Amino acid sequence: xxxxxxxxxxxxxxxxxxxxxxxxxxxxxxxxxxxxxxxxxxxxxxxxxxxxxxxxxxxxxxxxxxxxxxxxxxxxxxxxxxxxxxxxxxxxxxxxxxxxxxxxxxxxxxxxxxxxxxxxxxxxxxxxxxxxxxxxxxxxxxxxxxxxxxxxxxxxxxxxxxxxxxxxxxxxxxxxxxxxxxxxxxxxxxxxxxxxxxxxxxxxxxxxxxxxxxxxxxxxxxxxxxxxxxxxxxxxxxxxxxxxxxxxxxxxxxxxxxxxxxxxxxxxxxxxxxxxxxxxxxxxxxxxxxxxxxxxxxxxxxxxxxxxxxxxxxxxxxxxxxxxxxxxxxxxxxxxxxxxxxxxxxxxxxxxxxxxxxxxxxxxxxxxxxxxxxxxxxxxxxxxxxxxxxxxxxxxxxxxxxxxxxxxxxxxxxxxxxxxxxxxxxxxxxxxxxxxxxxxxxxxxxxxxxxxxxxxxxxxxxxxxxxxxxxxxxxxxxxxxxxxxxxxxxxxx
Amino acid sequence: xxxxxxxxxxxxxxxxxxxxxxxxxxxxxxxxxxxxxxxxxxxxxxxxxxxxxxxxxxxxxxxxxxxxxxxxxxxxxxxxxxxxxxxxxxxxxxxxxxxxxxxxxxxxxxxxxxxxxxxxxxxxxxxxxxxxxxxxxxxxxxxxxxxxxxxxxxxxxxxxxxxxxxxxxxxxxxxxxxxxxxxxxxxxxxxxxxxxxxxxxxxxxxxxxxxxxxxxxxxxxxxxxxxxxxxxxxxxxxxxxxxxxxxxxxxxxxxxxxxxxxxxxxxxxxxxxxxxxxxxxxxxxxxxxxxxxxxxxxxxxxxxxxxxxxxxxxxxxxxxxxxxxxxxxxxxxxxxxxxxxxxxxxxxxxxxxxxxxxxxxxxxxxxxxxxxxxxxxxxxxxxxxxxxxxxxxxxxxxxxxxxxxxxxxxxxxxxxxxxxxxxxxxxxxxxxxxxxxxxxxxxxxxxxxxxxxxxxxxxxxxxxxxxxxxxxxxxxx
Numbered sequence: 012x013x014x015x016x017x018x019x020x021x022x023x024x025x026x027x028x029x030x031x032x033x034x035x036x037x038x039x040x041x042x043x044x045x046x047x048x049x050x051x052x053x054x055x056x057x058x059x060x061x062x063x064x065x066x067x068x069x070x071x072x073x074x075x076x077x078x079x080x081x082x083x084x085x086x087x088x089x090x091x092x093x094x095x096x097x098x099x100x101x102x103x104x105x106x107x108x109x110x111x112x113x114x115x116x117x118x119x120x121x122x123x124x125x126x127x128x129x130x131x132x133x134x135x136x137x138x139x140x141x142x143x144x145x146x147x148x149x150x151x152x153x154x155x156x157x158x159x160x161x162x163x164x165x166x167x168x169x170x171x172x173x174x175x176x177x178x179x180x181x182x183x184x185x186x187x188x189x190x191x192x193x194x195x196x197x198x199x200x201x202x203x204x205x206x207x208x209x210x211x212x213x214x215x216x217x218x219x220x221x222x223x224x225x226x227x228x229x230x231x232x233x234x235x236x237x238x239x240x241x242x243x244x245x246x247x248x249x250x251x252x253x254x255x256x257x258x259x260x261x262x263x264x265x266x267x268x269x270x271x272x273x274x275x276x277x278x279x280x281x282x283x284x285x286x287x288x289x290x291x292x293x294x295x296x297x298x299x300x301x302x303x304x305x306x307x308x309x310x311x312x313x314x315x316x317x318x319x320x321x322x323x324x325x326x327x328x329x330x331x332x333x334x335x336x337x338x339x340x341x342x343x344x345x346x347x348x349x350x351x352x353x354x355x356x357x358x359x360x361x362x363x364x365x366x367x368x369x370x371x372x373x374x375x376x377x378x379x380x381x382x383x384x385x386x387x388x389x390x391x392x393x394x395x396x397x398x399x400x401x402x403x404x405x406x407x408x409x410x411x412x413x414x415x416x417x418x419x420x421x422x423x424x425x426x427x428x429x430x431x432x433x434x435x436x437x438x439x440x441x442x443x444x445x446x447x448x449x450x451x452x453x454x455x456x457x458x459x460x461x462x463x464x465x466x467x468x469x470x471x472x473x474x475x476x477x478x479x480x481x482x483x484x485x486x487x488x489x490x491x492x493x494x495x496x497x498x499x500x501x502x503x504x
Numbered sequence: 505x506x507x508x509x510x511x512x513x514x515x516x517x518x519x520x521x522x523x524x525x526x527x528x529x530x531x532x533x534x535x536x537x538x539x540x541x542x543x544x545x546x547x548x549x550x551x552x553x554x555x556x557x558x559x560x561x562x563x564x565x566x567x568x569x570x571x572x573x574x575x576x577x578x579x580x581x582x583x584x585x586x587x588x589x590x591x592x593x594x595x596x597x598x599x600x601x602x603x604x605x606x607x608x609x610x611x612x613x614x615x616x617x618x619x620x621x622x623x624x625x626x627x628x629x630x631x632x633x634x635x636x637x638x639x640x641x642x643x644x645x646x647x648x649x650x651x652x653x654x655x656x657x658x659x660x661x662x663x664x665x666x667x668x669x670x671x672x673x674x675x676x677x678x679x680x681x682x683x684x685x686x687x688x689x690x691x692x693x694x695x696x697x698x699x700x701x702x703x704x705x706x707x708x709x710x711x712x713x714x715x716x717x718x719x720x721x722x723x724x725x726x727x728x729x730x731x732x733x734x735x736x737x738x739x740x741x742x743x744x745x746x747x748x749x750x751x752x753x754x755x756x757x758x759x760x761x762x763x764x765x766x767x768x769x770x771x772x773x774x775x776x777x778x779x780x781x782x783x784x785x786x787x788x789x790x791x792x793x794x795x796x797x798x799x800x801x802x803x804x805x806x807x808x809x810x811x812x813x814x815x816x817x818x819x820x821x822x823x824x825x826x827x828x829x830x831x832x833x834x835x836x837x838x839x840x841x842x843x844x845x846x847x848x849x850x851x852x853x854x855x856x857x858x859x860x861x862x863x864x865x866x867x868x869x870x871x872x873x874x875x876x877x878x879x880x881x882x883x884x885x886x887x888x889x890x891x892x893x894x895x896x897x898x899x900x901x902x903x904x905x906x907x908x909x910x911x912x913x914x915x916x917x918x919x920x921x922x923x924x925x926x927x928x929x930x931x932x933x934x935x936x937x938x939x940x941x942x943x944x945x946x947x948x949x950x951x952x953x954x955x956x957x958x959x960x961x962x963x964x965x966x967x968x969x970x971x972x973x974x975x976x977x978x979x980x981x
């Protein structure tokens with residue numbers, strides 16, 4: 012085991028006892044990056060020099076016995092759609108090439124204030140549209156468990172960085188599953204908080220009413236530690252919520268006996284891989300042993316959740332992405348056309364990839380006169396029903412468990428030519444965004460050597476409950492500690 | 505064929521909030537281009553809007569003053585369209601749930617003009633197009649994100665004069681509410697007009713045109729006149745009016761087509777997901793209602809009733825809130841409403857105009873002004889001297905007594921002193937005396953003028969007249 016394979020809470024212990032210093036951890040992470048990054052491609056850009064400076068400053072603070080931030084000297088990766096002043100933010104799109112934001116996202120400001128060492132910017136599907144990183148305009152990230160396969164997406168780079176020890180933890184964003192799905196594919200823990208718990212200020216928007224920033228970590232305890240920092244009302248984001256400040260590690264140790272978990276039939280039905288189902292059910296059985304009561308429930312609007320999600324997210328995305336016209340920032344068409352509309356068309360034709368164009372067209376269509384009522388309005392009505400249905404279920408249960416994804420990691424090219432099959436990989440996760448609920452994906456076993464993720468969904472602002480269940484599960488299992496083979500080899504060498 | 509004219513106005517007023525509608529940038533007019541911007545109003549990726557509470561309050565003030573219903577539940581929407589002055593490629597506006605709806609404004613003749621809605625939205629940046637051979641356009645985003653209200657009237661105006669009266673009254677109300685500068689020249693008050701004609705015996709409205717670039721009351725009036733003539737000629741000739749947007753061309757004094765309505769864009773409105781709905785507590789609305797000032801029409805009626813002012817005076821003095829307040833302050837100190845009104849209409853407005861000052865910047869203390877009126881009433885100085893004193897008060901801020909003393913303006917009411925001047929004038933102008941004695945009463949006026957000149961206008965006019973007559977009558981004998 013290398014230092015780069017440790018968790019935040021383990022490193023915090025070592026730092027507190029002055030047994031290890033951040034520079035040593037960074038050196039370990041850097042070695043790992045040099046070793047595997049060329050094969051995995053987790054990062055779009057790395058700033059190891061900047062990281063080294065930050066780590067040395069952390070060393071000094073630890074040596075001087077100063078008060079330490081929660082993330083003091085912890086090397087982290089951030090997804091390329093989170094703005095940091097002075098750092099190019101491209102969202103893995105050609106159209107944002109050269110865009111250097113003059114301001115910093117609230118979450119980035121918060122982790123920096125807690126002493127985090129930022130390693131670089133993680134790869135993603137262009138504008139977070141996709142489930143495999145295949146839609147990144149720059150490169151594909153590879154799944155460390157099988158480089159023939161995708162790591163999932165859109166926060167694929169963040170998941171790979173954590174899975175391969177190229178970062179201790181990472182930040183991602185989740186609109187329909189973009190944290191949980193790559194976490195499941197790559198064998199890490201990924202948390203999507205309740206909508207409004209974490210400020211979106213400085214997150215380049217995909218779909219404003221669904222986007223939420225969250226951590227990708229090696230275990231649930233690290234998720235709780237990061238959520239403590241990320242969460243909180245932000246006056247710069249009107250949709251962030253004023254909730255009582257909470258220590259999300261508070262209930263981790265709580266006994267699970269008496270907890271009631273719902274298993275929705277619809278999430279274990281057709282289109283879900285049998286081996287995935289079996290693995291998740293085995294995990295549920297283990298939870299029963301830990302004292303959890305399991306009941307079958309029904310979420311019948313699930314059937315409509317994914318299509319409604321596609322409509323709403325595309326509508327918002329089409330509008331959010333309209334500002335990329337090459338005039339004020341980003342990359343403009345090389346040849347300036349004689350009229351404005353032609354210039355816009357050329358810039359956007361050259362700058363956006365096929366999936367982004369597809370969603371912009373879809374989004375424009377569902378909002379246009381004549382289709383609004385049939386699509387956008389209908390989808391909003393479905394959304395209201397989904398919220399209502401989840402609310403009713405949470406009257407009876409503390410949490411809902413489902414597979415995170417219908418299959419394990421798929422191969423490159425398997426779905427990238429078929430958008431509907433690609434969208435299907437978010438079938439278990441997108442309903443959660445539609446309802447604004449918190450959910451965590453944790454590794455719960457393997458299928459043909461590939462990680463399987465279990466999704467634990469909580470009621471609004473009940474992150475403590477799902478973190479408690481995840482933590483207790485991880486206390487008695489090792490799936491989250493398993494490392495992909497190339498990394499294991501290096502560890503034992 | 506005879507036609508009825510149907511006019512509706514869409515008025516945009518920039519709200520006089522200190523900061524923009526969704527960010528903390530200043531709304532000041534006239535800053536160097538793009539100096540009053542930030543990631544939010546530039547629409548940079550990742551920046552988010554936060555609604556300015558004051559802008560909502562101002563919109564509600566307008567709604568209450570125009571007798572609208574205020575929505576307890578409202579929301580902001582996105583209006584999507586590509587244009588370089590709109591940095592996000594959508595304008596945050598309000599679509600189906602405006603803050604205010606179903607109000608009215610009453611014209612002087614008693615006719616009620618319906619206000620269909622008042623909604624809140626953000627302004628766009630300003631484009632400057634090159635005029636030379638090199639073709640380019642410049643964008644200034646200082647104005648982007650300045651809060652606007654759009655006030656949409658019903659199609660209830662029947663003449664250009666009514667449209668002008670409606671707009672004047674609206675401007676006056678917004679100014680009284682202190683929510684907008686309402687300067688048409690600076691663009692803080694903008695007006696578009698919809699106009700159509702219909703045969704008088706028909707119910708359904710005719711095809712309308714929308715008129716833009718109406719930058720003054722005169723432009724509004726002339727553009728409507730022009731459009732009535734143009735449309736009625738078309739209809740009389742059996743031709744159809746095209747549904748289109750037309751621009752008033754000031755130089756040519758005509759409206760020109762800029763686009764047909766068939767090309768109208770689909771704005772794809774949908775609820776703004778970056779903002780939460782606006783839910784208003786009835787107590788909050790009631791609080792705003794309580795804080796509303798007396799409105800121009802009420803004030804005018806009161807000035808006529810309480811101060812006995814003629815309608816003309818009351819209208820002019822209540823044309824600006826600060827002017828009306830000044831008038832009341834003067835009369836609280838020294839009560840002579842008509843004299844105060846005369847001085848304000850004649851002298852004060854002229855001097856303000858000369859100095860290009862606003863009514864908020866009247867440099868005269870109302871108490872001093874009251875003192876001046878009192879000095880005139882008491883015969884200390886004449887009205888004409890009073891005007892000179894007032895001009896000095898206006899420019900120096902000094903009290904009237906000081907000016908009178910320093911300039912030696914005191915009225916001469918001493919008979920011996922006056923008689924000396926009168927006799928001198930009689931001696932110096934024998935021809936006029938002869939004329940008077942010959943029956944030309946007017947000749948006395950010439951003599952009064954000479955004496956006034958001699959005394960620098962300080963002779964007590966009434967006494968002077970009496971004494972002069974007495975002296976001249978003596979010569980008759």
